[in-house]
Amino acid sequence: MSKLLCVYCASSRDLDPKYYAAGAAVGRGLAERGWGLIYGGGNAGTMGEVARGVHQAGGRVVGVIPEFMKVRELAYHQADELITVDSMRERKRVMADRADAYITLPGGIGTLEEVSEIMVERGLARHRKPLVILNQDGFYDDLLRFLERMVVERFKSAGLRKLMHVAATVDEVWPLLEEADGFEADALWQNR
Numbered sequence: 001m002s003k004l005l006c007v008y009c010a011s012s013r014d015l016d017p018k019y020y021a022a023g024a025a026v027g028r029g030l031a032e033r034g035w036g037l038i039y040g041g042g043n044a045g046t047m048g049e050v051a052r053g054v055h056q057a058g059g060r061v062v063g064v065i066p067e068f069m070k071v072r073e074l075a076y077h078q079a080d081e082l083i084t085v086d087s088m089r090e091r092k093r094v095m096a097d098r099a100d101a102y103i104t105l106p107g108g109i110g111t112l113e114e115v116s117e118i119m120v121e122r123g124l125a126r127h128r129k130p131l132v133i134l135n136q137d138g139f140y141d142d143l144l145r146f147l148e149r150m151v152v153e154r155f156k157s158a159g160l161r162k163l164m165h166v167a168a169t170v171d172e173v174w175p176l177l178e179e180a181d182g183f184e185a186d187a188l189w190q191n192r
Contacts, residue, residue, distance in 0.1 A: 002060060005035040005177075006099030008114040009046040010107040019106055020049045022136055025170045026103060027053020031060075033174060038098050040091065041065030041082055043074040046105055051076045064094045092117065101130040101177055106139040119163045131164045132176045140166070 007030075009023055023046035030037060037054045040047055041063025051061045055078065063079040066087055075082060085091050092114060104115040118131055133140055144166065150156040165176040 002034055002036040003100035004038040004062060004098055005030045006095050006102045007037060007039045007050050007105065008102065008107060008111045009039070009050060009105035010111060011040070011042045011045040011047045012108065013044050015045065019046055019136065022134065022170055023047070023049035023105060024053035024056075026050055026105065026134070026173065027055075027059070028057040029170060029174060030054065030103075031057035035101075036060035036062060038062040038064065038095050040095070041075050041079065042069075043076040046107070048074075048076060050105075051079065062098065064091050066091055096121070096127075099129060102132070103173060103177070104131070104133045106134070106136055112143075122163045123160070130177055132173050133164050133166050134170065134173060135166050135168055136170075 007026060010019070027037065027050040031054045036059055037051060039050060039062075042048060042065065043051070051063065054061050060081075061076065061079045062081045062083070063076050064083045064085060065075050067084050069075075070084070083094060085094060088110075095114075096118065102115070102118050104111060115131070115133065118129075121127055122129070122131060135141065135144070147156075147160060151158055151160050165179075167173040167176050
């Protein structure tokens, strides 16, 4: 079985088309590199584009979706495996546990919550799985500045920067994902 790449992204249907194009490119790219996809199981928005991109390139799709969201997000029933869970917390846990690495695409507060949890768990050395943030067209610039402010004002140590890699384009994601094979967590939580 191929390794699974967890993709955090949006389900919105009202985005600039460039975000959907990037989602489809991520889906195709991960499948072409031998990864399977694990994600939130939706058919709409960037989520749906990533899943369809994976399938277009012959890859495997594992979706995880709460029962109450199946209708709202129009679950991607073409998934090779569609796991139905009871809650958002369970959804996040199943995705995180089964993933071998993570990519975060532009998204809303749900995406922010998901990637924040993965960063915290990396910092606490609960896992050593790579995390790449796709900062498409500077989408995450403000978040990255905020994280830097945490370091400058000593809420976090400089090790915070080691929790993730940042890519400006889809093409930049893949080498970062391959080189992101762990980190030293000891110094990350000295200054909380």
